[in-house]
Amino acid sequence: MQDLYLNWIDGAWAEGGAGRMTVENPGTGQALAEQALADAADVDRAVTAARRVHESGVLTALRPVERGRMVRAMGAWLLDHHEDLARLLTLEQGKALWEARNEIRNAARYFEYYGNQAETLEGRQIPLGAGYMDFTVLEPYGVSAQIIPWNFPMEIAARSIAAGIATGNACVVKTSEMTPLTSHAFGLAAKAAGLPPGAVNVLTGWGHEAGAALASHPGVNQIVFTGSVGTGSAIAQAAARNIVPCVLELGGKSAAIVHADADLDAFLGDVRRGIFMNAGQICSAMSRIVVHRAVHDDLVERIAGLARSIDVGPGIDRDAPLKGMGAMASGPQLDRALALTARAEAEGARLVTGGRRLNIPGHFMDPTVLAGVDPASEIGQTEVFGPVVSVMAFEDEAEAIAIANGTDYGLVAGVFTRDLDRATRAAGRLRAGQVFVNEWFAGGVETPFGGYGKSGYGREKGREALWNYVQTKNVAIRLR
Known part of the structure; x- marks a missing residue:
C-alpha cells in the first residue's frame, strides 16, 4: 500500500487540481492513505485524452478479437494481483476479506466475459429488393463517462470499463472519494494489457466538482452511473442538456x-x-x-x-x-x-x-x-x-x-x-x-441487470449491456 495515490490520466499518474484528501479505514476509523483529487480541469484533460483515442480510430481499427484480448488481459492482471487488491479493498471499504476476494474475482470475470463478447457484435443485412444493398453497422459512442459508487468499487467499475473497451469506446472513470485506492489498479491493468494512453482514465474527485464536470462535459458521448436517485436525476439532467444517453442504476427496496x-x-x-x-x-x-x-x-x-x-x-x-x-x-x-x-x-x-x-x-x-x-x-x-x-x-x-x-423502486x-x-x-x-x-x-x-421505476433505466451485465455502448448506423446502397 502507498502513502499517496494519484489520478491516471492519458497513460500517466497525475496530481489533482483540487488538492488531496485523507481516505479513512472504516474498520478502525483511522487514516489509511492520501488521494489526489481531480478538479474540472483534470476532468477536461482526461476527456480530451479519451476523445483523441476515439477520433484516432486506434481502438476501432483493431479486429474485435484483438480488442477482446486486451480486455481479457486486464482481467488477468487483476487476478495476478488478487491478494494485494483484496486486502486494500477491505481496508478502504470495510467489507470482510472473504468478500473482497470475491469482488476482485468478479471484477476479473467481467473482463473475461466482455473480452469474449467483443467479436460477437454484428450488424445485419436488410432486404430492400432488387437494386439495393442495405446493412447496419454497430459503432461505439466514443467517450464513455463512468461514475462509480463506493459499495462495490472494483466490480462495478470493471463491468462498465470492460463493456466500454470491448465495444471500442474510450473510458473516463470517476471513482467514489470514499473508496478510490483500489481503482488505481485499472490504470495499471490497462497499461499492462497494451491499451493506448487515454483509452482508460481513472479520476477521483468530489461529486459536486469532478463528477458534475464529467457528467456535463460536451466531449462525453455516453454516461454510466450507479448511485442514489437524487444524484442520478442530476446526472440525467446534465446529460440531457448535451443530448447524451445514460445508463442509470439507482438502487432499490427489494x-x-x-x-x-x-x-x-x-x-x-x-x-x-x-x-x-x-x-x-x-x-x-x-x-x-x-x-x-x-x-x-x-x-x-x-x-x-x-x-x-x-x-x-x-x-x-x-x-x-x-x-x-x-x-x-x-x-x-x-x-x-x-x-x-x-x-x-x-x-x-x-x-x-x-x-x-x-x-x-x-x-x-x-x-x-x-x-x-x-x-x-x-x-x-x-x-x-x-x-x-x-x-x-x-x-x-x-x-x-x-x-x-x-x-x-423495481430493481x-x-x-x-x-x-x-x-x-x-x-x-x-x-x-x-x-x-x-x-x-x-x-x-x-451473463444475466442482464437493471431496474424499473426509480431503480433507473438501461441494463448492465449480460449481452444486453453492450447495446448501451454502441449506436446503430444504417448504410443504404443503390446498386447500378
Missing part, C-alpha cells in the same frame, strides 16, 4: 416473497447473502422479506438467530466465507441506518435483534431484524443501505405481490416456493428488472 411451502433452512442462506453481506450495502439487497403468516413467527426467529450468529468486526480479520461481517463504509452511513431503525421502532415496528452501534473503533452495526413492519412506513419504503431487514406478513398471493410492488425481487406455477405467476407480475426464484442473487455476469 422484496423476497416467502410462501408457506418454501424451504426455510435453505432460505436462511439467501438471507445471509442477501442482506448481511457487505453490511447490507448492496443495491439489490434483500431488504424486505414478505412472508406467509403461517410461517411468519418461525421465520422471524430463524432470521434473528442467523443475525446474532454473525461475527462483526474489522473486515481484514474476517476471512471465513459467510461467517463474518465487516464495517459500514462511513460514519454518516452508519448514523443513517441507525436513525432509520430507531424511527421504525418508534413508529411501531418490533426490533427483534440488533439496531445498535458496536462499542469498538470503526463504523460497525449489529445485524438488525425488524418485524411487524408496515409496508407503507418509512422503513418499508426507504433504502437503508445497511444490515437491516424488515419482515412483513401476508395472507394470500395477491397481497404478497402488492406489497412487493408497493415502492417507487430485483424474489419468490421462494416449491410450486413452480406460483413462482411463474409471480415472476410475471413482479415489477422488477430481475426476479430470483428460490435463490437470491441467482445468475452471474
